[in-house]
Amino acid sequence: MRKPFVAGNWKMHGSKASILSLVTGLNAQADQLGNVDVAVCPPAIYIDYVKRSLSSNAISVGAQNVAAEPVQGAFTGEISVEMLKDFACDYVILGHSERRAIYGETDAEVAQKVKVALTANITPILCVGETLEERESGVMESVIASQLDAVLDVVGIDSFADIVIAYEPIWAIGTGVTASPAQAQDVHEFIRGKLAGLNSAIAEKVIIQYGGSVKPDNAKELFGQADIDGGLIGGASLNADDFIAICKAAG
Numbered sequence: 001m002r003k004p005f006v007a008g009n010w011k012m013h014g015s016k017a018s019i020l021s022l023v024t025g026l027n028a029q030a031d032q033l034g035n036v037d038v039a040v041c042p043p044a045i046y047i048d049y050v051k052r053s054l055s056s057n058a059i060s061v062g063a064q065n066v067a068a069e070p071v072q073g074a075f076t077g078e079i080s081v082e083m084l085k086d087f088a089c090d091y092v093i094l095g096h097s098e099r100r101a102i103y104g105e106t107d108a109e110v111a112q113k114v115k116v117a118l119t120a121n122i123t124p125i126l127c128v129g130e131t132l133e134e135r136e137s138g139v140m141e142s143v144i145a146s147q148l149d150a151v152l153d154v155v156g157i158d159s160f161a162d163i164v165i166a167y168e169p170i171w172a173i174g175t176g177v178t179a180s181p182a183q184a185q186d187v188h189e190f191i192r193g194k195l196a197g198l199n200s201a202i203a204e205k206v207i208i209q210y211g212g213s214v215k216p217d218n219a220k221e222l223f224g225q226a227d228i229d230g231g232l233i234g235g236a237s238l239n240a241d242d243f244i245a246i247c248k249a250a251g
């Protein structure tokens with residue numbers, strides 16, 4: 001049995017005041033989470049603030065990106081894995097479609113970052129997903145397969161024991177249009193099947209989150225699908241009540 005995992009991707013949102021209020025709301029309900037792993041991923045500058053404000057160790061903290069360079073050095077503006085580790089980050093979101101589309105991150109760079117995170121024992125949350133155009137033109141599976149292959153080529157299938165995958169159809173992110181539970185399940189099954197072709201035991205264990213307009217009212221049905229093991233939550237993770245409700249739906 002896979003333990004579900006829900007993570008909040010706060011993206012570039014928040015201030016000290018709004019984050020304190022959000023974390024206070026999470027603290028108040030953290031004992032109601034149930035059998036689910038939970039993490040929040042604030043903007044990097046707030047990681048330590050969130051870590052110190054969280055009163056429950058039921059909620060872990062993750063980052064939204066990391067430098068591809070394995071050790072610190074002359075890389076202005078970057079944050080190394082060692083620095084994330086120094087602040088007890090357990091997870092790092094990698095290959096989010098916003099980083100791929102807006103900042104031009106390539107499959108190869110994402111794969112390198114996954115490798116660097118694994119070396120530091122930080123669990124990568126590897127995001128994959130297709131655009132609406134790719135879905136409608138029938139290349140969805142090949143797009144997702146090549147996003148996975150880029151990482152498989154660099155770290156190998158065995159490393160997927162320590163990787164979380166997040167399937168995030170780009171057309172569902174921040175749009176209010178959620179993939180239907182059946183649409184999401186189809187892709188999750190495809191991803192697990194692809195990994196099973198390489199190592200069935202690892203495929204059976206790997207956590208595959210769904211992300212894209214998950215809300216309290218659609219979470220339960222999505223998370224009820226056989227291959228959906230929780231979610232990567234954007235907008236709804238900025239509201240403590242909504243995020244806790246989504247976590248409970250997974251647990």
Ligand SMILES: O=C(CO)COP(=O)(O)O
Pocket residue numbers: 009096168172173174175176211212213214232233234235236
């Ligand atoms: O991109 C996402 C999480 O990484 C999903 O964002 P929304 O939940 O706001 O659609």
